[in-house]
Amino acid sequence: MIPLSWYLFLSAALFCIGLYGVLARKNAIAILLGVELMLNAVNINLVAFWRYLDPTQMGGQVFAIIVFAVAAAEVAVGLSLVISIYRTRGTVVADELDMMKW
Amino acid sequence: MGAQILFFLCAALILISAIMVVTVRNLIHAALWLIATLFGAALLYASLDASFIAVVQVVVYIGAIAIMFIFAVMLTRRELLIKTDQTNANWPLALGLSAVMLVALGYVIGGFGVTLNTTPAAIPAGVDPLTLLGKALLAPEAYVLPFEVASVLLLAAMVGAVYVAMNKK
Amino acid sequence: MDWMLLLEWVIKSFVLSLILLGGFAYLTWFERKVLARFQVRIGPNRAGPYALLQPIADAVKLIFKEEFTPARAEKILFFLAPIVTVVPALVVAAVVPWGPDIQIGSYTLRLYIADISVGVLYITAITSIAVYGITLAGWSSNNKYALMGGLRSSAQMVSYELALGFCFVIAILMSGSMRPIDIVDAQRNGWFFLIQPAGAFVFLIATLAEVNRAPFDMPEAEQELAAGFHSEYSGMKFALFFMAEYTKMITISSIAVTLFFGGYLGPFVDQLPFLGPIYMLAKIVALLFFMVWVRATLPRIRYDRLMAFGWKVLLPLTLALVLITAVGILLAQEVNPNLIWITPVISAFAGFFAIGLVDRSLRRKAYAAR
Numbered sequence: 001m002i003p004l005s006w007y008l009f010l011s012a013a014l015f016c017i018g019l020y021g022v023l024a025r026k027n028a029i030a031i032l033l034g035v036e037l038m039l040n041a042v043n044i045n046l047v048a049f050w051r052y053l054d055p056t057q058m059g060g061q062v063f064a065i066i067v068f069a070v071a072a073a074e075v076a077v078g079l080s081l082v083i084s085i086y087r088t089r090g091t092v093v094a095d096e097l098d099m100m101k102w
Numbered sequence: 103m104g105a106q107i108l109f110f111l112c113a114a115l116i117l118i119s120a121i122m123v124v125t126v127r128n129l130i131h132a133a134l135w136l137i138a139t140l141f142g143a144a145l146l147y148a149s150l151d152a153s154f155i156a157v158v159q160v161v162v163y164i165g166a167i168a169i170m171f172i173f174a175v176m177l178t179r180r181e182l183l184i185k186t187d188q189t190n191a192n193w194p195l196a197l198g199l200s201a202v203m204l205v206a207l208g209y210v211i212g213g214f215g216v217t218l219n220t221t222p223a224a225i226p227a228g229v230d231p232l233t234l235l236g237k238a239l240l241a242p243e244a245y246v247l248p249f250e251v252a253s254v255l256l257l258a259a260m261v262g263a264v265y266v267a268m269n270k271k
Numbered sequence: 272m273d274w275m276l277l278l279e280w281v282i283k284s285f286v287l288s289l290i291l292l293g294g295f296a297y298l299t300w301f302e303r304k305v306l307a308r309f310q311v312r313i314g315p316n317r318a319g320p321y322a323l324l325q326p327i328a329d330a331v332k333l334i335f336k337e338e339f340t341p342a343r344a345e346k347i348l349f350f351l352a353p354i355v356t357v358v359p360a361l362v363v364a365a366v367v368p369w370g371p372d373i374q375i376g377s378y379t380l381r382l383y384i385a386d387i388s389v390g391v392l393y394i395t396a397i398t399s400i401a402v403y404g405i406t407l408a409g410w411s412s413n414n415k416y417a418l419m420g421g422l423r424s425s426a427q428m429v430s431y432e433l434a435l436g437f438c439f440v441i442a443i444l445m446s447g448s449m450r451p452i453d454i455v456d457a458q459r460n461g462w463f464f465l466i467q468p469a470g471a472f473v474f475l476i477a478t479l480a481e482v483n484r485a486p487f488d489m490p491e492a493e494q495e496l497a498a499g500f501h502s503e504y505s506g507m508k509f510a511l512f513f514m515a516e517y518t519k520m521i522t523i524s525s526i527a528v529t530l531f532f533g534g535y536l537g538p539f540v541d542q543l544p545f546l547g548p549i550y551m552l553a554k555i556v557a558l559l560f561f562m563v564w565v566r567a568t569l570p571r572i573r574y575d576r577l578m579a580f581g582w583k584v585l586l587p588l589t590l591a592l593v594l595i596t597a598v599g600i601l602l603a604q605e606v607n608p609n610l611i612w613i614t615p616v617i618s619a620f621a622g623f624f625a626i627g628l629v630d631r632s633l634r635r636k637a638y639a640a641r
Contacts, residue, residue, distance in 0.1 A: 001105050001106065001221055001222075002105060002106055002109050005211055005212070005214065006109065006113075007146075008211045008214075009208060009211060010113045010116065010117070012204060012207035012208060012211060013117055013204060014116060014117065014120055014139075015203075015207070016200040016201070016203050016204040016207070017117070017120040017121055017123075017124055017200070018120070018124070019196075019199070019200045019203060020124055020196050020197060020199075020200040021123060021124030023192065023193075023195075023196030023199065023200070024124070024189045024190060024192065024193035024196035024197065025124065025189060025190070026189060026190045027129060029129055029171060029174050029175055029178070030124075030129060030132060032171070033123055033124075033132055033133065033136055033171065034123075034124060036136060036163075036167065036171075037120050037123060037124070037136070037139065040139065040140065040143050040163075043143065043155075043159075044143060044146060047146075047147050047150050047152050047155055048150060050150075050152070051150040051151060051152065051222050051223070052221075052222050052223055053223060054223055055151070055222075055223055055224075055225045055226075055229075055231060056225075056226065056229060056234060058231070058234050058235050058237075058238035058239075058244070058245075059238075059245075061152060061154070061155055061231070061235050061238075062235070062238055062239055062244075062245045062248070062249070064152075064155050065155070065158065065239070065249075065252075066248055066249070066252045068158060068159075068162045068163070069252040069253070069255060069256050070252070070255065071162075071163070071167060072162060072166065072167060072256065072259070073255050073256050073258075073259030074259075075167045075170055075171070076170070076259045076260060076262075076263040077259050077262050077263050077266065079170055079171070079173075079174040079263075080262070080263035080264075080266040080267035081266055082174055082178065083174060083177055083178070083267050084266050084267055086177070086178045087269070092178050094190070095190055130410060134348075134407075137403075153387075153388065153389055154389055154392070157389050157392040157393060157395075157396050158392070160396035160399065160400065161392065161395050161396045161399050164396075164399065164400060165395075165396065165399025165400065165402070165429075165432070166399070166429060169399075169402055169403070169406065169425055169429055172406060172410075172425070173422065173425060173426070176410060176418065176421075176422055177422075230388075232388060232389065232449075
């Protein structure tokens, strides 16, 4: 039916779109959106491998759940940093945040 | 045949909305397209018999993470009004790098060749993946340590987020 | 056979939607009548006997009102937001069992639409989608009051979802299954309300916040936000928001009944299966009456206190309740089945402890203000 490689190609494409978003976007929130896309690509891979190789070995699903936890943690800290920076500097454009200290 | 059509629909939803996420100018729209991507991924998980992952994807990603993005965009609303480009000066380089990455990944995946299964492995009768998952997450000989570390990470992230975002007076 | 199944699904979905929509219409009537009684008024009494035609009159009025879209609103999102609000409210009801299987000849009629093995998680997933409608309505209206209402509601609903989720966990722990029908079956020896009364109360409080009902109706506080997220909505779009709120009240009451109040169980329900939906309906109406009662009695809570209550009181309390329930179940399994009754005692104690803490902090604040 559907070969495993299709899932892998899909996830590779999603990963690359996310990578472009991370590298090219100006807004810090948009960069975090790109990171989310990349994490989802990883999850698609994990779940597809779990299903196609050995469904009794739960490693794939367990790691997918841990990726969820990491993504949630990343977004919580990342967005709170963005909000905090926005409060002090009045901008969320990553290029303008070039001061190490003031 | 039906499964293939479903796969292509999901893949199209995921990829098109992902491209919209990284290209649209209005960040609220980008966050909404992200929801479409996440929803497509959830459908894919459901079609892969990972119903728990699919539902958790909706609860955690769509219900919490994406709403946090929308929240952050609303709180930093002034940035929405920027009429200039949303991409930085390096965007052609980024595009090239992503394209190279895609080609490289495609080459690697294509190189796997015969080792890749073409059909899903059979789930043995009487085996409930959900029960197995629960046991795997909490059994000492399986993944209880990563699970606990992940929960500590979440706690640390929560404390850190509250501390960073707190309005210090 | 396949198309029979499909036909059955379609018919059941259709009937359930009709019940929910009819229930919505008469819930507004019920609420106005009951509120009027609380306030020593008569309430609506013009349209038909006991004003039973009032909902129809309201519907006609709303349909013929002018639809108004603010200038510079996000047209598409503004149009989609009411739909995104209504759909989850209806869809969530799919997994709620309304009665035991009914035998009609050789045919078994199951009184639920979908039998999902992770049904309880499905409920949390759908309720978490429901946040979007309100948030987007607030944002797309291009109105700062609406935006504030949308922001408040998303913060409030996400916060109270945690307490709600832990209450789901309590029910899952006690039944050992995430399938709603198994949860109902596990309550044959005693409703979960009896085993975990504090959990049931927290669930009821969290549902009030989840459906934005008084005293947690912050997103639409009239005095502060000029009706909040639906300030700019009129006509049929407003009616959809109205419908979503009341449909959500019904569905979430049915979920509360399923999880904590024994679902369709009642005397003689095994002999006479058709009693199941009747018991279910009676319990739902009782919970709806409770919601209206709360609205008639309690004033609106200030927004910062509402968030503090969710995060600092309900979340730790539900965490403690999950632990207490787990310990109680373990004791009952390992030592003596009667030890399960330790759970209600300790959890009631935990609940009163939480109430005491809130009381003390409020007293201290009142004292400091003086």
